[in-house]
Amino acid sequence: MKESELIIMKRKIEQLGALMQGVLQELTNLRDLSVGTLETVKKMPGYEKAIKALEKEIKEKQEKKNVE
Secondary structure (H helix, E strand, O other): OOHHHHHHHHHHHHHHHHHHHHHHHHHHHHHHHHHHHHHHHHOOOOHHHHHHHHHHHHHHHHHHHHHO
């Protein structure tokens, strides 16, 4: 392989590495946002009631799916 091709490949690999670092940072930001949102919602009035309603809906859907 020519030296120029190797240099081009090296640059591309470095660019991909930098891109992946950006993706990982964005993923971390999204995780932090999700956790913060969840903790905020947990403090809202009616949270427990809403969770129980969701659990009931999920259970009903699963039972309906198993019957079909």
